[in-house]
Amino acid sequence: MLSKLSENGKVLLAEKQGFYLATHGFPHEVAEELSALSAEIATIHERRSGLLINNMGLVSHAWAIVDAFGNSEVGFWPLFISNNRFVVAIYGIPHFNQPEFVSLVWALSIRYATQER
Numbered sequence: 001m002l003s004k005l006s007e008n009g010k011v012l013l014a015e016k017q018g019f020y021l022a023t024h025g026f027p028h029e030v031a032e033e034l035s036a037l038s039a040e041i042a043t044i045h046e047r048r049s050g051l052l053i054n055n056m057g058l059v060s061h062a063w064a065i066v067d068a069f070g071n072s073e074v075g076f077w078p079l080f081i082s083n084n085r086f087v088v089a090i091y092g093i094p095h096f097n098q099p100e101f102v103s104l105v106w107a108l109s110i111r112y113a114t115q116e117r
Contacts, residue, residue, distance in 0.1 A: 004100040010091035013104070014038045016084070025091070038076050038087040079105065082113045 002011040002024040010025035018039030023031040041063045045052070052058040064072040075094055079086040086108060095101075 001100045001104055004098045005088065005095055005104075006090045007093040007095065008091060012038075012087075012089040014087045014089065016042060016086070021086075034074070034089045035087075038089055041076050042078070042085065042087065079108065081105075081108045084108075084112045 002013065002022055003009040005011045006025070008025065012020050012023040012026055012031050012034050014020045014035040016039060018036040020031045020035040026034065045061060045063065061078045062075060064075040067073055072093070073091070075090050077088045077090065077094065077096075079088060088104075
């Protein structure tokens with residue numbers, strides 16, 4: 001499912017504490033480091049959200065490591081399901097317009113969304 005979300009098939013799904021739940025295309029060691037990095041990025045984002053949102057008007061939660069031309073090398077895209085935050089780390093150009101992305105969000109929603117009664 002994850003391989004379709006990137007032009008080169010390198011994708012990782014991590015949870016908020018920095019552990020990866022699934023990966024495709026990354027060696028185990030790289031997946032662990034990217035997962036930890038995604039948690040650290042989220043922490044920095046939370047600490048600096050006042051500056052980013054209030055002072056600069058930047059409301060995005062996504063972060064990227066870019067090349068010299070501004071093209072994303074690795075992007076970190078948050079997914080918020082109920083009170084849970086996940087990160088999809090994508091190496092290269094993301095392809096969110098795929099049925100597999102919808103299936104991923106659906107599966108996470110079924111597993112992690114709280115039932116309101």
